[in-house]
Amino acid sequence: MANKPSIPKGTRDFGPMEMAKRNYIFNTIKEVYAIYGFQQIETPALESLQTLMGKYGEEGDKLLFKILNSGDYFKGITDEDLLGRDTLKLQTRLAEKGLRYDLTVPFARYVVMHRNELQLPFKRYQIQPVWRADRPQKGRYREFYQCDADVVGSESLLNEVELMQIIDTVFVRFGIRIKIKINNRKILSGIAEVIGAQDKIVQITTAIDKLDKIGLEKVNAELIEDGIATNAVERLQPILRMSGTNEEKLETISHVLSESEMGLKGVKETRFILDTLRQIGLSNEIELDLTLARGLNYYTGAIFEVKALDVEIGSITGGGRYDNLTGIFGMPGLSGVGISFGADRIYDVLNVLKLFPKRNITNTQLLFVNFGWKETEYILPMVSKIRKAGVRTEVFPDETKMKKQMSYANAKQIPFVAIVGETEMKEGKLTLKDMMTGEQLSLTVDQLIQKVQV
Amino acid sequence: MANKPSIPKGTRDFGPMEMAKRNYIFNTIKEVYAIYGFQQIETPALESLQTLMGKYGEEGDKLLFKILNSGDYFKGITDEDLLGRDTLKLQTRLAEKGLRYDLTVPFARYVVMHRNELQLPFKRYQIQPVWRADRPQKGRYREFYQCDADVVGSESLLNEVELMQIIDTVFVRFGIRIKIKINNRKILSGIAEVIGAQDKIVQITTAIDKLDKIGLEKVNAELIEDGIATNAVERLQPILRMSGTNEEKLETISHVLSESEMGLKGVKETRFILDTLRQIGLSNEIELDLTLARGLNYYTGAIFEVKALDVEIGSITGGGRYDNLTGIFGMPGLSGVGISFGADRIYDVLNVLKLFPKRNITNTQLLFVNFGWKETEYILPMVSKIRKAGVRTEVFPDETKMKKQMSYANAKQIPFVAIVGETEMKEGKLTLKDMMTGEQLSLTVDQLIQKVQV
Secondary structure (H helix, E strand, O other): OOOOOOOOOOOOOEOHHHHHHHHHHHHHHHHHHHHOOOEEOEOOOEEEHHHHOOOOHHHHHHHOOEEEOOOOOOOOOOHHHHHHOOHHHHHHHHEEEEEOOOOHHHHHHHHHHOOOOOOOOEEEEEEEEEEOOOOOEOOEOOEEEEEEEEEEOOOOOHHHHHHHHHHHHHHHHHOOOEEEEEEEHHHHHHHHHHOOOOOOHHHHHHHHHHHHHHHHHHHHHHHHHOOOOHHHHHHHHHHHHOOOOHHHHHHHHHHHOOOOHHHHHHHHHHHHHHHHHHHHOOOOEEEEOOOOOOOOOOEEEEEEEEEEOOOOOOOOEEEEEEOOOOHHHOOOOOOEEEEEEOHHHHHHHHHHOOOOOOOOOOOOOEEEOOOOHHHHHHHHHHHHHHHHOOOOEEEOOOOOOHHHHHHHHHHOOOOEEEEOOHHHHHHOOEEEEEOOOOOEEEEOHHHHHHHHHO | OOOOOOOOOOOOOEOHHHHHHHHHHHHHHHHHHHHOOOEEOEOOOEEEHHHHOOOOHHHHHHHOOEEEOOOOOOOOOOHHHHHHOOHHHHHHHHEEEEEOOOOHHHHHHHHHHOOOOOOOOEEEEEEEEEEOOOOOEOOEOOEEEEEEEEEEOOOOOHHHHHHHHHHHHHHHHHOOOEEEEEEEHHHHHHHHHHOOOOOOHHHHHHHHHHHHHHHHHHHHHHHHHOOOOHHHHHHHHHHHHOOOOHHHHHHHHHHHOOOOHHHHHHHHHHHHHHHHHHHHOOOOEEEEOOOOOOOOOOOOOEEEEEEEOOOOOOOOEEEEEEOOOOHHHOOOOOOEEEEEEOHHHHHHHHHHOOOOOOOOOOOOOEEEOOOOHHHHHHHHHHHHHHHHOOOOEEEOOOOOOHHHHHHHHHHOOOOEEEEOOHHHHHHOOEEEEEOOOOOEEEEOHHHHHHHHHO
């Protein structure tokens, strides 16, 4: 058993410094969620496989971590079945529980199970790890946190507006400059409808996305290659060529979609959201972007995504409106809208841009050097008083070389060290050393508390 | 797939009210840990089974949740082995990962893996869920949080002293009256040594524990029945009969153990801890209790446990000194000492004694009633201003009956409701209703902020 220990691929330990940074991210997001009236819930890591299977597509089913049943897990499986080695078929016999794959399905399950206690609209946030048996690679983990907020049971677009305000506020607090991109599933459906290519939404958004890179002519050629009729591509031209402000784009789109009720509804929704946000005033830019096509199987209205302006990195936040959260669990579909902050990417952005606060607000502020029992006995009541005043204080527990104690303070980045030797005991004072400047002051306990807390 | 959803036995959902209470518990503990210079770490929920197996005894191995391998989990298992159905033997072939069973083994694994980055003594705390495939019963869950703090790499008894101060401070903050019980494994070993019954520690502590209930005579009879020699039971008499203060008890014990080096060391350690704590001054009582025998396989020095004085419930916090945290992973044993708060039981105690703070510090403070778009458009900039001032504010998103909106406020226990209709718009004021008193005031935005934040 004396093997060198390791942790499973795609999982991570978080040490004190990383935790301080991660807590800064989570606490900032939590505070903003709370300011907007969202309340925290938690669901268990373990869910029935019945709850999880079939909710994330065939690929998702494979990526679920499944818990081997306790006791005789072969019970009820025939010899024939065992020798058949059909791992896909047998897995739900060997395992009846799995690990949470995202926070959305557990949330839907929660809403259905607790529907009689819930007051609608229900505004909840949830910050918990999820697990996916994905192939680990740079920036992709098998265990990672999601930070979701959703409102269910309200179709009001005010919810979309507030979620955009939340995104804006969170990134202002982080000091990260962003652009919010917004789209609407109904506009995309309208376009597909109008040009008579209902099943080609993905091809259309991909084509628009390539405009800057390959130019209009090649995009048109690709669309035709994708099987879209020439006259349909023709009708798309105003949208492919459009530019200007969000309002100008919406104007163009509404002309093209004048015969699609669905499409016009999407335009109206988007206009409402953008107009209202303009009145309220956001610190960051919000841009209508028809290429945004996340969660097309899922979202039915607004779709959003956040890009960091000063770092090359994928989307750092996303979300959208869905119509049928709880239908999968047999409860008439509740409409909702939600966002999810990508904590790991935000961590990387804050690191690259050196935006983490200098002061670690959970780190020790003051270390008392240990010169031996006589001195320690003398300082302990002072230490109690200093801690009662809220100063995060340590006494070095062992009587060792001064050098070792000082290097402990340095390694932990403790800003102040208190020294109490014979002289200090005689004078009834403490020597406080500022580890940044090297300055030493002779102080009373009260003076020290004041100095350290500044 | 339209089955009524459920969650696995022994797991729980935590709704907004429960989360607010749980966060109160965790945040209080975190704050106190930080005041004493402990830093947070997190380890993954998934660990290699190699890390976990064999660390918790045979029973523990069974209670580990094991993750079915991805892909062809039968690979490498012969037909013969499959038909042998030896579930115990095959489980480590079918599963190579498991769920964290406690926070101690992952911490030991962490220390060994990160030993080159760590500055000793390392003071860490960790608050994360653990999983056990135990039979669920009242108060026992398959997924529950542990809240551990440990110092490793220091043998100084100052660490024990500070952990007792932490316990004292945490329960003072909770308002829970407690008694801390302290014992020392070396004293127990000394007793067993002196009476020549080294393997009878458990029987001796159990016997002492029964003194109050069945009396000295019956206890002596039981000890002899347990196979302890008559003259050994004779030698135990001063300890069985001892009473008085901690100091008086230690005096008695040191007489009985005068020939046991180990036993006297235990007395000396305990005396140091108790004397130092008396000098510093604790708010709660600490009592030497020889019947305390938790973690006998594990603890090597001080052992502690906390009892709530005003509620019948098991130990709500415990811990002790161990000598060999990392030996299991091939690193020369590091000594350490740790405590663990029982969050679920503390939750129950706070509930029973009605000690949870009245004010829910994460709940919405103010709800704006929705009378329609004209009014909503008018209030949105005010709402932004109020939120910027830090007031947790909601706007009811849908234009529905006043009654429904008010019952939403009641259900969420929102203390203030803001009403802005035509009159208020004309006057440029808001009507603020105090939901507790029913009082209504006509206020400016700034006045409202002041009023709500009080």
